[in-house]
Amino acid sequence: MPCLQPSSRVAILGAGLMGRLLACQLARQGHRIALYDAQGPEAGGAAARVAAAMLAPLAESAVTEPGVVRMGQYALERWPQLIAGLDQPVFFQQNGTLVLWHRQDAGDAQRLCALFEKNRRINPTLPALQNLSGSALHEIEPATTHRFNQGVYLPGEGQLDNRQLLDALRATLTRLNVEMHWNTPREMGDFAPGTAGQPDWVLDCRGLGARGAWRQLRGVRGEVLRVHAPEVRLLRPTRLVHPRYPLYIAPKEDHLFVIGATEIESDDMSAPSVRSTLELLSAAYTVHSGFAEARIVEISTQCRPTLPDNLPAVRRLSERVIEVNGLYRHGFMISPAMLDVVLELLATGDSQLARRFDVAVHTAPAP
Template structure:
């Protein structure tokens, strides 16, 4: 009988928890080292809407991310199913709205999505809705907008429920969890006696010492409780400065986001950003006027020079997974499956399929 493989995962954000959970399922003895605590306060994934919207994101990202997003829509239900705690998952599509003064920008957005759909015919095409069609899809928006786009098949999940459920599963799988214990790849010599077989660096911006091309892009997100609002799916509002989304979670909680600022400053959100996000939400549905602000949060997303993810091999048995930027929930299942394929077969066809940078350093 072959000896049990041992793996060390550095970082317990979304990618770290997902990978540790999957490796434990595969029979590895897994140890996790995290610089902060179990509540994921330092993780970009905690400050997110967790939307799974490959076609909508195609207006601001590259085709490989869209392809990984398609993969995620199939994989997330499979990844959530074995977790012991429930995770809200919804696949009701995405609604795209705009005000009359932003019609030209909306047209450009529609053209970008049409181009993507031509390149990837397997993506469901965007549907143009008139006022009557919009009423059928989203009754809460009656008489508020004359037209919209509906992107069928897109989805979302609850990011914080997922992080908590993954943590619970790690505990149940007897994964060794070391909180407030920062480690780096050079602390280990995988393959040697007394050392792990594999090391996986999922530290996000914490890996910048070894990967200097990483930078942080600040995002600001508002969580509201709005009992008067009954939106049934993620809604995007065309905005002249940045795309604004409203993601409805369970119990009338809504995630409103997100600004995108080239800085790693994690000070509280600015008045300008807060006003813009809340004002945009109010123009979509007046019920947000009576909403209660649960929190206004900021975080820096780990981003590489081209805003695309990458995997690096530091030797034969040390992998760095990073650069998920604003697409963590959209692309992490694909990144996970590439890593697992490499561990099991020491080759990866998926990386080629997704045009993912897989570098040997």
């Protein structure tokens, strides 16, 4: 199969997280990039705009496969490199993850911690979790004083600000002279790569927008709150063991908090329900009473593009067409690895990273 030649013309469909990352890296390599998106520059249709952007491979090991966990570990080293090359600052923190639970949920917490330990035996490079109680817990996270007496600290995990990142990528793409076609939906059939007057390559990063081409895709709905809470001082992403779903609270800069938990097998993009909103807010209040006086900045809904096995995949539909999709709930945690897998495929026609991370690379359309 052909490889990407110097100064190639590349059309990228979808200006969400993967589309912007690929456009940025390929433009830096000297290629001429045209980026197309069905919506505007704020990435309003992208799952990445609503995400909490947590980088938590050990925490996520409870719900995903070892290959995804390895991608998460890779991202913790790769994200600082990617951010350093952008034209605007992006909040990045690597202060670990705290897992808390109320007394009545101790049984669920015990099972979760046993799962963490099992996954560490599978992947010994994961850091050891630290069991905390009493003063040790309050020392590492003072805001938990008088509310929790037990917790688990997962060292080394991180997070970033998703919207700062999307904006910084857009600013960098502008400087790199990438053609950005906003509110311009395109389909794969609109291009004939490699022919006269056409791009040399087409990369499809449209997420759920690619369902016409990748019919196995489904949406998994998430509901997320953004609140401004000046009275709350959480030093790191905090997860609460909950009988119905695990709540997360991700503190960003300037006392902005991203709160989420719900995960529904649905393509429904309507506004969040009153029930789920109340559950999110009440659970957050049990973590810190300062959330009672928080101001709700935004209540958002988005559907994450998901394949049947909940794992990401790459397809080479033809010699000059590559699709990447299925990042599910792990977009920010695995996108640096998926970026480098695609760059390897373009450069050499093969990817050792894909094998390292157990990423499926298909060479023909799925039946």
